[in-house]
Amino acid sequence: MNASSNRSPAELARPRRGRPPKTPEQRADGNRRQDLINAAARLFRQKGFDATSTRDIAAAVGMRSGSPFYHFDSKQALLVAVMEDGMQSALRWLESRMSEAQREGANDEQLLQTMVRAHMDVLWGDHRDFIPVMLQEWQVLSAEQRRGIAELKDAYEAHWNPVLARLIAQGRLRAEVTMARLMLFGAMNWTLKWYDPSGRVALDDWTDQLVALVLQQPRDSAPSPAMRQA
Amino acid sequence: MNASSNRSPAELARPRRGRPPKTPEQRADGNRRQDLINAAARLFRQKGFDATSTRDIAAAVGMRSGSPFYHFDSKQALLVAVMEDGMQSALRWLESRMSEAQREGANDEQLLQTMVRAHMDVLWGDHRDFIPVMLQEWQVLSAEQRRGIAELKDAYEAHWNPVLARLIAQGRLRAEVTMARLMLFGAMNWTLKWYDPSGRVALDDWTDQLVALVLQQPRDSAPSPAMRQA
DNA sequence: CCTACCGATCGGTAGG
């Protein structure tokens, strides 16, 4: 009943000014913040931002209802943290997979394939709670909150453009760069609505099919008409 | 201050039992229900289902807070009505556009083009508030509520399969039927996240680009290798 | 379809 009866004599002797003393549960230190972000990502994804209460998030990490606001100014700030965290990992993952493919001398078709596969990892891999939340709850953010994350998004998209541009120049892709990217992203991101990772189609197969669908088959050995004119 | 002071003598004389007398505002009769559906569709789309209160919807049609529940059992029932209404119009629209194309002797490429364009109308035309709500808020429904609407969705998708199957057989589409449909729907439905109807790209142009991206260019006059083997 | 209302829940805060 009386909280002070649980305190050790040493704690009672400590002056109450300055930072509050850490109880064992708090000792996890800096990653309590990360715990909140992870729990928020999972719940926002499962139930949506509006349908998730800050109490749900607190309970998921063993906190009381008011405590998330010690770490974040608002529920929206937590959402921003989820999206930033997600975009940073996504960007790192895409870049690492591209680097590896290029180191192995991949051609542009293989590079596109690698990037599509990497994007599917972003949507469906270990970090799967983060980017789907960003894609689903983007409109919840204020214009100002969007700006910071938009920089990361732009960087992510920028990696696709030169690859798509080269495939277009080779006659393998019949579209404008931006349009091709948006259509690819549409096909990929829409899997969030229907894809069952435990189902019949593996992510590798799915990737192959999307690339096959979108790329024009190479015109035997002869250069494409577009190349001949250039 | 006193509501009864606004009633005409004739109204005051009418007995209070049975159906309440209709004031001029109520005289619109049966389409008050449709008014609620239309307002709900618009608000659900603009703000999302959770962020829209039944009070918002009531106010949008000039009702008081409790009155929507005279027409609908619950907020979710209103959502179901929006989706059903939307899917029925969508289905009718797709079928009418397909019939017209076939009457004019369209080939399969032209038919696909017509269907993609019709789907963009569904997403961005006069009825634009309805299907986007269905796509966005599908998970809000209970399994039981989904079943009825799923039948309409299945009918809508069923129209695509034979067309895609023929294009695959002709070597114009490199994918399985279901996969091709899901990828096409992904590219189309994802426009909800980024397309600006007042922007540079018209829906006709967008349609052309998607069809060009996805269809293999015809192999001159020679039959495709796939056809030769069959 | 309105009036008047209820119980529940929610984001957030003061103070320690």
Place this chain on the structure above:
DNA sequence: CCTACCGATCGGTAGG
């Protein structure tokens, strides 16, 4: 990070 709390809002209902 907890306790205790506040004002606001919400879906829904009884009764007419």
